[in-house]
Amino acid sequence: MFRVELLNIGTELLLGNVVNTHASYLGHKLTELGATITRQVCINDTREDILEAFRQGIQKADLLITTGGLGPTSDDITRDLVAELFQLKMKLDDRAMANIKARARRRGTAILESMKCQANVPEIATVLYNENGTAPGFMIPLSKTVDGRVEAVSGSLTPGTKIQCSWIVMLPGPPRELRPMFEKQVYPWIQTEFKTQLPLIECRVLKVAGKGESTIAEKLEPLLKGLPGLEIGYCARPNEVDVRLYVCGTDKSDIQKTVDLAEAKTREALGSDIFGFGRDTLEEVVVKMLQKQKQTVTTAESCTGGFLSHRITMVSGSSDVFRKGFVVYSNDAKATMLGVPGHLLVEYGAVSEPVVKSMAENALRKAEADFALAITGIAGPTGGSDEKPVGTVYIALATRTGVEVQHHKYNFERETFKFVTSQTALNMLRLKLKDSSL
Amino acid sequence: MFRVELLNIGTELLLGNVVNTHASYLGHKLTELGATITRQVCINDTREDILEAFRQGIQKADLLITTGGLGPTSDDITRDLVAELFQLKMKLDDRAMANIKARARRRGTAILESMKCQANVPEIATVLYNENGTAPGFMIPLSKTVDGRVEAVSGSLTPGTKIQCSWIVMLPGPPRELRPMFEKQVYPWIQTEFKTQLPLIECRVLKVAGKGESTIAEKLEPLLKGLPGLEIGYCARPNEVDVRLYVCGTDKSDIQKTVDLAEAKTREALGSDIFGFGRDTLEEVVVKMLQKQKQTVTTAESCTGGFLSHRITMVSGSSDVFRKGFVVYSNDAKATMLGVPGHLLVEYGAVSEPVVKSMAENALRKAEADFALAITGIAGPTGGSDEKPVGTVYIALATRTGVEVQHHKYNFERETFKFVTSQTALNMLRLKLKDSSL
Numbered sequence: 124m125f126r127v128e129l130l131n132i133g134t135e136l137l138l139g140n141v142v143n144t145h146a147s148y149l150g151h152k153l154t155e156l157g158a159t160i161t162r163q164v165c166i167n168d169t170r171e172d173i174l175e176a177f178r179q180g181i182q183k184a185d186l187l188i189t190t191g192g193l194g195p196t197s198d199d200i201t202r203d204l205v206a207e208l209f210q211l212k213m214k215l216d217d218r219a220m221a222n223i224k225a226r227a228r229r230r231g232t233a234i235l236e237s238m239k240c241q242a243n244v245p246e247i248a249t250v251l252y253n254e255n256g257t258a259p260g261f262m263i264p265l266s267k268t269v270d271g272r273v274e275a276v277s278g279s280l281t282p283g284t285k286i287q288c289s290w291i292v293m294l295p296g297p298p299r300e301l302r303p304m305f306e307k308q309v310y311p312w313i314q315t316e317f318k319t320q321l322p323l324i325e326c327r328v329l330k331v332a333g334k335g336e337s338t339i340a341e342k343l344e345p346l347l348k349g350l351p352g353l354e355i356g357y358c359a360r361p362n363e364v365d366v367r368l369y370v371c372g373t374d375k376s377d378i379q380k381t382v383d384l385a386e387a388k389t390r391e392a393l394g395s396d397i398f399g400f401g402r403d404t405l406e407e408v409v410v411k412m413l414q415k416q417k418q419t420v421t422t423a424e425s426c427t428g429g430f431l432s433h434r435i436t437m438v439s440g441s442s443d444v445f446r447k448g449f450v451v452y453s454n455d456a457k458a459t460m461l462g463v464p465g466h467l468l469v470e471y472g473a474v475s476e477p478v479v480k481s482m483a484e485n486a487l488r489k490a491e492a493d494f495a496l497a498i499t500g501i502a503g504p505t506g507g508s509d510e511k512p513v514g515t516v517y518i519a520l521a522t523r524t525g526v527e528v529q530h531h532k533y534n535f536e537r538e539t540f541k542f543v544t545s546q547t548a549l550n551m552l553r554l555k556l557k558d559s560s561l
Numbered sequence: 562m563f564r565v566e567l568l569n570i571g572t573e574l575l576l577g578n579v580v581n582t583h584a585s586y587l588g589h590k591l592t593e594l595g596a597t598i599t600r601q602v603c604i605n606d607t608r609e610d611i612l613e614a615f616r617q618g619i620q621k622a623d624l625l626i627t628t629g630g631l632g633p634t635s636d637d638i639t640r641d642l643v644a645e646l647f648q649l650k651m652k653l654d655d656r657a658m659a660n661i662k663a664r665a666r667r668r669g670t671a672i673l674e675s676m677k678c679q680a681n682v683p684e685i686a687t688v689l690y691n692e693n694g695t696a697p698g699f700m701i702p703l704s705k706t707v708d709g710r711v712e713a714v715s716g717s718l719t720p721g722t723k724i725q726c727s728w729i730v731m732l733p734g735p736p737r738e739l740r741p742m743f744e745k746q747v748y749p750w751i752q753t754e755f756k757t758q759l760p761l762i763e764c765r766v767l768k769v770a771g772k773g774e775s776t777i778a779e780k781l782e783p784l785l786k787g788l789p790g791l792e793i794g795y796c797a798r799p800n801e802v803d804v805r806l807y808v809c810g811t812d813k814s815d816i817q818k819t820v821d822l823a824e825a826k827t828r829e830a831l832g833s834d835i836f837g838f839g840r841d842t843l844e845e846v847v848v849k850m851l852q853k854q855k856q857t858v859t860t861a862e863s864c865t866g867g868f869l870s871h872r873i874t875m876v877s878g879s880s881d882v883f884r885k886g887f888v889v890y891s892n893d894a895k896a897t898m899l900g901v902p903g904h905l906l907v908e909y910g911a912v913s914e915p916v917v918k919s920m921a922e923n924a925l926r927k928a929e930a931d932f933a934l935a936i937t938g939i940a941g942p943t944g945g946s947d948e949k950p951v952g953t954v955y956i957a958l959a960t961r962t963g964v965e966v967q968h969h970k971y972n973f974e975r976e977t978f979k980f981v982t983s984q985t986a987l988n989m990l991r992l993k994l995k996d997s998s999l
Contacts (some may be wrong), residue, residue, distance in 0.1 A: 130631050135796040137598040139588025140766065140803060143581060146603065152579025160575040163609065199757055221958065229970065235775050255973070264733065297797065299977050329702040358578045422867075422888070428874025429860075429867030432888045436866025437975060447894040450860070450870045450886030452879075456928075460885060490894075504877055537875060545584045 124159045126287075128184035130176050131165040132192040132201055133296055136163030140508055144298060145190045149185050152305065156313055157324040158186075166190060178280065181265060181288035185320065186313070188258045193258040195236070195237045202243060205293070206278055209263070218252060219425040221246065221260040226257055251292075251308045256300040262312070263291045324371045324384045329366045329421070330399040332550045337534050339364055339393065346388045361403070361539050362546040366393075398553055406434045406547045411443035412556040413494075420552060422448040422492035423461055423482040424517065425473065425499040431545040446488040448470075451482070461485040474511050475498050476528050483521035494555070495521040496548045500533075502540050516544050520551045529552070562809070563596045563758045564725075566612050566622035569603040571734055582736060583628045590743065594751055595809075596624075597980060599870075606630060611642050616718065619703065619726035623758060629734030631696040633675045635704040638680065640863055643731070646718055647701070649683040656690060657682065657697040664695055689730075690744045692984040700750070701729045718855070723965040728754070757822040762809045763820045767827055768800045768837040770988045776800055777831065784826045788819050799977050800984040802842070804831075832904070836991055843987045844872045850994040851882035851932075858990060859928035860886040861899055861920040861935040863911065864954065885928040889920070895937075899923040912937050912949050914966050921959035932993070934986045935961040940978050954982050956987045 124185035129149055135141045146163045161184055166172040172190070180187040193203030196294060206213050220242035227234045241258040244250050251260035257397070265288055288386055289319045292309055294301045297349055336359040343366070364431045368385045390397060399408050413420060422432045422445075432448035435441050449460050454473055457463040463481045482497035500516025507513035514534040520527050531549065535541045573579045573792055584601045584937055591598055604610040612628070616872060618625040644651050665672045678984050679696045689698035703726055708895030730747055733737045772861070774797040781804065785793055794805035806823045810816045828835060837846045840995035851858060860870045860883075861866035870886035873879050887898050892911055895901040901919045909915045920935035938954025952972045958965050967989065971981050 133793055135590050135803075135805070136584065138592050138805070139585040139590070139602060140796055140805070142585045147575065147577040147580045150575050152577070154576050161605065163575060163603040167597075167599065176600075194797075195775045220665075229972065232773065232776065235779055237775055237778065251683070274943035299799070299974070303974075356576075372897055374620075390796065390909075424867075426874075427871075428871030428879075429882075429886055429888065431860075432867030432890075433865075433871050436864075436868075436888075437979075438889060439975065441866075442890055445866075446891035447898060448888030448890070450867065450874075450888065452874060452886070453912075456885040474968075537877065540873070541875075 125186070125187045125317055125322070126152055126161045127158045127188060127278070128180045128288075129160055129163040130180050130187060130189040132168060132173060132176075132189060133162065133165070134167045134169075136165050136191075137167055141423060143527050145274070145301065148298070148302065149188060149190075149305070150368065152310060155326055156186075156310065157321040158313070159315075163358045168200060170204060171202065173201055174208055177205065177208055177291075178284070181286045181291070182284070182285050185287060185289060185317070187288050187291045187292065188302060188309075189293045191294075193241065193260065193293065193295045193327070195235070195241055195257065201293070205263070205291070206245060209245075209265070211247065211263070212245050213243050216244045216250055216259065218551065219250060222259070223257045228496050249316070251294070251304050253300055254297060254303055258291070258295040258300070259295045260301075260304055260308075262309070263293070265289055265291065272462050302339065306422060309546040322371050323373060323378055324369065325368060325378050326369045327382060327386055328391070328401050329368070329386070329397050330401075330403055330405075331366060331393055331396050332362060332398050332405055332546060332553075334364065334396050335359070336339060336364050339366060342392050346392055347385055350385055352378065353381055353385055357384075361535065362550075363542045384439065395554065395557060396461055398427060398550070403453055404434075404437075405534050405546060407438050409549050409553050409556070410435065410438040410444055412553065412560070413441065416556065416560060418493035418556075419444050419446060419490075420494040420496065421446070421486050421492040421493060423486035423497040424450050425452060425457070425482075426449070426502045427498050427500075427541045427544055428452060430541040431496060431498065431548055434545055439468060449486055449489075469513070472500055472511070474517060476517055476530065477520040479517035479528055480521075480526050481521035483526050487521045487523070493522065496552060497521070498544055498548060499545065500540075516540075518551065520548070520555060522555065537538075562760055563624070563755055563801050564599045565591055565592065565596045565626060566618045566623040566726075567598055568618050568625060568627040569601065570611060570614075570627060571603070572605045573635055574603050574629075575605055575965075576726045580958075581741065584733075585735070586740065587626065587628075587743070590748060590761075592749070592764060595754075595762045596751070606638065608638065608642060611639055611846060614645055615643065615646055615729075616722070619729070620722070621725050623725060623755070624729060625726050625729045625917055626747075627729065627731045628739060629694045629732075630772065631679065631698065631731065631733045633673070633679055633695065639731070641680070643701070643729070644683060646685075647703070648898055649685065649701070651681050652684050654680050654682045654688050657688060660690065660697070661695045662785065685834055689732070689742050690737055691733060694733060694735060696733040696744075697737075698730070700747070701731070701961075703727055703729065719790045722901040741874055743766050758811050761811060761813050761816050762807065763816050765820060765824055767804045767806070767824070767831070767835050767837050768839075768841055769831055769834050770800060770836045770843055770984060770991075771800065772834050775799070776864060777804060780830045781827060788823055791819055791823050799973065800981045800988075803942065807932070832993060833992060836988065838885055842876075843984060843991065845876050845990050847987050847994070848876040848879050848882055850871065850991065850998070852878065854994060854998060856931035856994075857882050857884060857928075858932040858934060859884070859924050859930040859934060861924035862886070862888050863890060863895070863920075864940045865936050865979045865982055866890060868979040869936065869986055872987070883940070884930070887924055887927075890896060895920060897928065901920070910949070912939055912953055912955060914955055914968065917955035917957040917966055918959075918964045921957035921964050925959045925961070931960065932990055935956075936982055937960070938978075938982065939980040940975050952978070956986050956989065958986070958993060965993075 248261035358365040405479040451457045487495035497519040503513035686699035792807045796803040926935035934958040941951035
């Protein structure tokens with residue numbers, strides 16, 4: 124077992140102002156590598172707490188990963204405390220300093236004295252350069268004697284302390300700085316540095332849309348029962364489930380065989396409900412299919428307010444397949460921007476099958492696209508009625524040959540409501556594209 | 562200082578399948594009460610880890626709050642381990658058992674043997690009945706001698722151990738069970754039980770847009786230095802910084818005076834860069850200002866692809882102020898949907914000041930809105946040139962009397978690029994609305 128302890132430093136995390144997403148992000152990545160997170164600890168930016176957490180963190184785990192505390196402000200004292208605790212000589216890193224200067228120049232801001240301290244790194248550390256911010260991370264090797272006891276360091280570490288840990292990896296706090304740094308620099312390093320300690324594993328994630336977790340589990344479990352070393356995991360998000368096939372063992376070819384068989388059985392059982400693999404998103408899959416078939420899609424959104432077009436345009440290269448989107452958040456907008464007939468709006472209401480059909484057909488024509496997705500519904504919390512309660516939503520997919528409509532009731536708060544609704548719309552398009560490519 | 566340690570028990574949290582929202586929820590609530598969370602620890606459902614975490618947890622904090630491990634499945638062993646560690650006699654609680662039976666009856670499911678163990682509670686505990694699930698929580702008083710040392714317990718707790726903690730509060734893991742239980746039963750109990758220990762605190766969060774963390778700190782720190790008991794904290798997100806003013810003390814009117822003074826000085830120093838308070842979002846603030854002034858906004862988005870209209874429509878009630886949005890992801894869309902003159906697109910290119918101006922002016926006219934925000938830029942990773950590198954973006958705000966344009970270079974991956982760009986657009990509108998309301 125390769126044991127990792129995770130230490131999150133930052134008072135804002137304990138005050139509850141910010142949700143700690145580092146734990147789940149790193150947990151996911153490290154599990155993928157075959158590591159086990161044995162403990163995650165979060166502490167305040169105070170001297171005694173930081174020192175105590177480092178003292179504890181190095182005792183039981185093979186690797187200590189810390190997040191936060193490396194920035195330029197007065198509460199970022201971790202760098203100095205680690206130097207003190209492990210008696211590390213610090214030096215100014217030229218490349219880190221050049222990065223700080225370059226970023227300030229690009230922003231047209233002055234280089235403040237407080238920013239410079241971020242280029243101070245331990246001499247013995249491997250520096251992790253930051254592509255998305257000023258504070259570099261670093262990896263510190265811990266020197267110890269053969270039996271794992273610290274021999275004679277002064278500082279705040281008691282001589283004779285047992286150290287299990289051989290490296291400390293320190294990452295900056297902002298997720299958009301931490302994540303690429305971890306993926307590009309730390310992840311491959313762990314694979315190499317701890318090669319002999321990491322168990323052999325193979326993990327495949329199949330992504331499923333349109334089926335619930337229990338339904339999937341009920342189908343799969345009897346089929347996959349008894350495959351040696353196989354663990355099946357599920358991660359359910361609204362209208363999307365990851366099926367994780369995880370095999371741990373000692374023989375590479377056995378593991379391979381098991382996971383291949385498990386994947387084949389899963390694909391057979393779930394068929395076209397599987398939309399992707401690994402980290403695929405539904406929007407990526409749909410954009411790729413459209414690119415391949417040289418076709419385009421347009422959107423006409425009421426209650427999702429642009430979230431569907433946002434998801435499509437999150438995919439690099441989406442401009443090949445998406446050119447126009449209509450956000451029609453009022454009756455007037457549906458009439459004037461798309462040409463939905465007024466009598467339909469009056470007779471059936473904006474949230475109805477005839478209106479969503481008309482939205483899709485008109486958007487298709489106006490945008491001269493091959494497919495049009497239209498959405499109209501009641502996101503809530505207000506605006507519902509007995510006949511059309513909050514959560515009611517109509518979704519239409521128009522093609523040159525016809526329109527299909529789905530009608531759902533999604534009882535979620537607004538953000539999830541938008542996600543689930545756009546997910547259903549994208550999945551309708553995916554299934555249509557799959558059929559038309561056969 | 563009233564110190565709380567938070568212990569989250571559950572392997573799924575460390576595997577990264579689930580985001581730990583308990584920490585931020587309880588952090589927020591406890592801070593409100595004046596308590597300080599000194600540490601949050603998350604561990605796996607294994608015997609040794611659970612025992613060790615309890616042993617550590619009671620040593621330094623006044624109150625230990627645990628989540629998870631109380632359910633009916635085989636990995637929920639916490640209840641038994643706590644009984645073992647503190648030598649607690651257990652008993653079957655009739656009301657908890659009645660609740661388990663009533664819930665099973667309502668669902669039409671059988672009462673499994675494994676479910677009954679949930680009604681087993683320590684004899685000395687105060688039981689926290691569960692309105693939304695089967696597992697009750699409980700609160701265990703810790704007996705100790707006057708100097709806080711455990712006298713002569715056997716079990717796994719070493720005699721002579723120093724205990725700071727006087728109560729352990731154990732809550733079930735599912736958020737929808739934990740939250741009402743905490744709010745109705747534990748929150749008021751803490752207020753009474755620890756009345757004399759709870760310090761007086763006041764915490765205010767001011768939200769800032771358009772300035773970086775270092776710039777803000779450099780301005781504020783000299784001004785706020787020396788205010789008694791004041792702690793300043795920062796939490797930086799792209800194009801948004803929270804400034805946290807936190808005062809802890811013994812005299813209510815002193816604290817009030819200090820925090821009022823700190824807030825006044827901060828407001829003076831940062832002026833209109835402060836857009837909100839507490840948990841406000843920029844889109845909420847903008848929608849509220851528009852509602853108050855009975856005005857409307859429309860959007861014309863190229864590179865943000867609907868993300869700006871999505872943010873606006875995340876605010877409940879936004880339909881009062883937002884009716885139409887144009888997602889114009891191609892030159893043709895800009896021309897046909899908005900009427901941007903073809904010669905501007907040819908002469909200056911889609912990412913240019915004349916085009917963004919025309920987009921805003923035409924959107925304003927077409928949507929008959931009071932304000933129009935238009936965005937055109939190169940999100941990347943491809944599509945840049947020497948003259949207009951990736952990250953180049955033009956943002957325009959049109960009103961009935963004119964258009965203002967900002968030009969930026971935002972070097973972020975796509976998601977952050979969209980956030981930062983929409984943040985700047987919303988902030989332009991906020992500042993304009995602020996001026997027009999004077």
